[in-house]
Amino acid sequence: MDSQTGELLSWILTQDFAPKGTAGAFQEYDNKYVNVKKGSLAGLSTVLAAYKLFNYCHSYKEFKHKWPRKYH
Amino acid sequence: MNENLFASFITPMILGLPLVTLIVLFPSLLFPTSNRLVNNRFVTLQQWMLQLVSKQMMSIHNPKGQTWTLMLMSLILFIGSTNLLGLLPHSFTPTTQLSMNLGMAIPLWAGAVITGFRNKTKTSLAHFLPQGTPTPLIPMLVIIETISLFIQPMALAVRLTANITAGHLLIHLIGGATLALMSISATTALITFIILILLTILEFAVAMIQAYVFTLLVSLYLHDNT
Numbered sequence: 001m002d003s004q005t006g007e008l009l010s011w012i013l014t015q016d017f018a019p020k021g022t023a024g025a026f027q028e029y030d031n032k033y034v035n036v037k038k039g040s041l042a043g044l045s046t047v048l049a050a051y052k053l054f055n056y057c058h059s060y061k062e063f064k065h066k067w068p069r070k071y072h
Numbered sequence: 073m074n075e076n077l078f079a080s081f082i083t084p085m086i087l088g089l090p091l092v093t094l095i096v097l098f099p100s101l102l103f104p105t106s107n108r109l110v111n112n113r114f115v116t117l118q119q120w121m122l123q124l125v126s127k128q129m130m131s132i133h134n135p136k137g138q139t140w141t142l143m144l145m146s147l148i149l150f151i152g153s154t155n156l157l158g159l160l161p162h163s164f165t166p167t168t169q170l171s172m173n174l175g176m177a178i179p180l181w182a183g184a185v186i187t188g189f190r191n192k193t194k195t196s197l198a199h200f201l202p203q204g205t206p207t208p209l210i211p212m213l214v215i216i217e218t219i220s221l222f223i224q225p226m227a228l229a230v231r232l233t234a235n236i237t238a239g240h241l242l243i244h245l246i247g248g249a250t251l252a253l254m255s256i257s258a259t260t261a262l263i264t265f266i267i268l269i270l271l272t273i274l275e276f277a278v279a280m281i282q283a284y285v286f287t288l289l290v291s292l293y294l295h296d297n298t
Binding site: 038040043044047048051052055056058059062 | 079080084086091098101102112113114157160161162163164
């Protein structure tokens with residue numbers, strides 16, 4: 001358990017959270033799904049779906065009470 | 073109901089930090105840059121569209137006006153992508169905020185006017201008086217033309233804000249009406265159809281960009297190149 005936590009910690013520290021690192025992560029996604037020779041709509045629409053999901057989670061609180069139910 | 077209606081226009085914050093910065097920066101992710109000669113489909117499509125738009129828009133300018141190409145093309149891309157992304161559900165559209173549109177409109181308009189005044193002072197001042205006006209009308213017309221000049225940036229900003237905000241509000245309202253009417257059907261189908269049509273029309277938010285950049289363009293053209 002200790003070694004696992006230690007490994008997890010060192011793994012997290014290897015992930016570069018600086019802007020340069022996150023740009024690297026975007027570039028990985030880019031090169032794998034968008035930047036290919038015959039990239040299609042799927043690469044772009046996954047990004048848009050993720051954006052939509054993010055917005056949904058962010059505004060969850062505001063429409064939680066708007067669900068169609070009998071008594072508000 | 074009132075508070076819920078305008079809730080989607082509140083600047084999004086997360087734990088007190090401005091999330092709006094990330095949302096404004098997000099469309100830039102969708103336009104990858106590439107230094108290759110032959111690119112992938114995505115980049116080729118975007119470059120083709122950009123070339124089409126820039127040719128159509130900047131061909132009427134002389135070389136001095138064409139130095140504004142980069143600025144105007146990034147403007148049209150930014151406003152277009154931001155408006156289109158705002159059509160996704162629950163998303164925040166930065167161009168609904170008047171502050172942002174004023175921040176775009178005023179510097180660009182001022183740059184065009186000042187360029188015109190600096191390089192072609194007499195011609196710029198001559199714009200205040202259309203040709204062939206009767207002499208008694210001249211003072212009033214100068215005043216009117218001055219007012220119309222100074223109202224240009226306000227009109228640019230408010231036009232964009234009002235159009236996008238009104239469109240979003242209508243979608244919220246009609247969507248809510250559809251949901252409420254679902255228990256009383258037969259009207260539902262009609263209203264859902266109206267929603268669809270409205271959304272399609274709103275997709276011509278891209279036309280809004282066209283209007284924005286084109287208007288800006290006309291202003292630049294008149295002040296700078298005439």
